[in-house]
Amino acid sequence: MLSITYFGHTSFALESKGTVVLLNPGIWENKPVVPDDFSARIVIATNRKDDAIGNSAAISVNSKAWFLGNKETVEKATEQGVKPWLLHVLENEVPYEVPDVRITPYNLSRIDEEKDGRIDNLGLLIEIGGMRIGYLGDTTIRGPFELLEMDILITPIGGGATFPVKDAVSLCIDAKPRIGIPMRWTSEEQPMKFSKYLEQFGQGTEAVVMQPSQKLSVQWAAGNEFRYELN
């Protein structure tokens, strides 16, 4: 059984068997999406921008959680006070494992809207609770994710620094996860379109649009039947 909680923007918590992996607890519209006292085992920021790293340092320190990120993100976390023994730099395609969790990072990139260039962003393949979850962070490219076998793909759809809806849909069509979860939308129309397009063109992939604070429970019923429930 895997539980996925959405906090808004690109922030999710994955929980299985008591292990909580917190993804991109960013600061969005000048507010932290996840409270500082959130308890996690692992905190991952996929890039160094504030809307990704946000208050990761505080959460990591408060809950003594591992902080994972690429080199420049870890450096920023260090500046923000994360103790060195909690830090771990993720290398491209080098898995990071703890009991019941395996995280494989892939180098992707996001658009730096301030400097009109690109910065590194990690895409993650997270194996937890018997599920394979693709999490693209703030990506504007798909990298190898179209080739990865995934049960769940969490993808940005808001455009700007990241995928617009069309690219997210296109990746879902190619990668064929069981469900696609949108994130980082900037208008209510975007998740509706994502859902509508996947219904039509997804060829088996279902769209699950989560609202902040909603929780998605996913499991293999009877060992082989994929089931989910959104609360």
Added chain:
Amino acid sequence: MSENEKKNVIIDLEESERVQLGGRSELESIDTSGVMSVVNVSDRSRIWNVKVHLGDSRGSTDISKESLAAGEVDIGSKWESRYKVSVDAPIVKLSEIFDTCGDIDTEDPHWAYVSGKDNPVKITLSIKNETDGEIDNIILNKTVPPELSDIQILSTKSGHAEYDEGTKQIVWKDFLIYPHEETAIVIGATGVIDDTEPRSAGEIVLTYRGEGQQRSVLDPDLTALTEFLMGIETAETEPNQWECTLECSNESDLIVRLDKAEVFVTPEGGGEKRKMIDASPSIEMTPNQQWKASFTVASKETPKCTQDLLYTPVRVVTKRVLGTIEKAPQIIPVAKIDYIKTFDPPSVNSFDKTPVEVTIEVKNTGTAKLNEITIIDNLPGDVMPPTSEHVTVWIKGKEFSGPFEFIIDPEDQEPEKHHKVTFTVKDLKDSVGEIEPGESVKINYAVMAWRNRPEKEYPSPIACSANTHPAGIEAEMSSPQDGHKLGVIYKKRAISTKKAINKGANAGEYVVVLVVSNNGEVTAENIKMTDWIPAAFEYVSTDPEDDHPTITKVDDGTNMVWNWTRMNPGDQKKMKVTVQGEGEYERREPEVTSI
């Protein structure tokens, strides 16, 4: 005097009905009036003290008195009195069916032209006699509107009809209609209208006569005096015995009816008069005809006789109904549609997969209400069609949840094929009501542009049609066959390869470094890179191992082939291939292909 020469005073009832029908032949008004005349047909005798007696027959008229005093009517003159009559319907029923699409049989006629098309108009005019008498003197004039051409009288049940090109009139006449019978004429024409202004279908004027008929129930009678001689001759036949003879003579040239003749004798010594003649002969006396009646009475002196006679000129009643029906022209609206089709986004990046919103709005730009709309959208290849359950429809600005058809042919989602999308909504009159002029039907669905090539064109022509109820000729609007092209933005592809040949750690070992990069603006797919190993060398390994190539022996060495399904802009692959052999490692440049 022959029967034909008999002269009777005429009471003539000539009643006229003037009828206004609306455009759909519905009765709008009927105005019925009458003229009652007393006509003295005599050549030499006046009539006077003329009274017309109506009794209880005035019911539906505005005549208030039971008897009307007509006074004196001179020779050859007449007295007239006008009155109104209340009726509900005329004695003749006129109906026009102006069918703008006579080629298609429907229960109800078609009532709208279609702009820009040849409308096969069929006009059926029917006249029904609703009375028990004949209707004659029928003349029907139908004005033919100027937009009609090829006028043809297709059939007439009776009479003669012809079309006058100069006056644009059809005149139908020379027939009568028997009681409760109906007759009809059918006219064919072609209507061509290029704008949307509603047109007049042309008015109709029908005149007719119902001889011997009346709209009121007046049953007039007449009393009058005329030149009539009367007297009593007394002649002694024996002493003190008298024969008294009442003699009457019609001195006029009219027929006079003697209704009553009474003679009284006054007794010699006084006392009450004795009636000696009491007759009701009711005899109609021709001019100069005499009538006599006698009795005898004993009297020493000449008897004193007085008479009381009641006579009147005989009348005949003639009557007729003259009718005029004016039918207002039916107003014929014009059906026309226009459409707007948009792609959002209007252009897609080449070699990409992009959802595209297709919005088509069909607007009623005519003046007729529309009952059904059909949209046929032709999707080009390299486009994945929508699924039938994912179309959104708005009618009159509101989302429509009623029944409609959305058919995709062929019924699959294979982007390589062309697809025809057909949307049809019918019977709007039974759901949200017909589409009024200015209102629209809008549909939206998404397609997936599928790796479109910049050198290709992707026209998506459209054909829209609409119809009224009942359905006739369709109003159509379509694009050219190469219309509505989905734009493809050319994104430059630039796959570069770099190669370095470095000495390895061991003797005869070389490390070939290969770097392939997508430096273009668009994702590259199906990338294939081939590099060659000279014959004197063997492939050993690749770092990273996951990127090991397919090895194929060729005449002059070994080929290494890598395949990647996709490289995004900025993506780079770097491989280090270790080879082992002898001699000099000849350099050839790697080849790379992609789409």
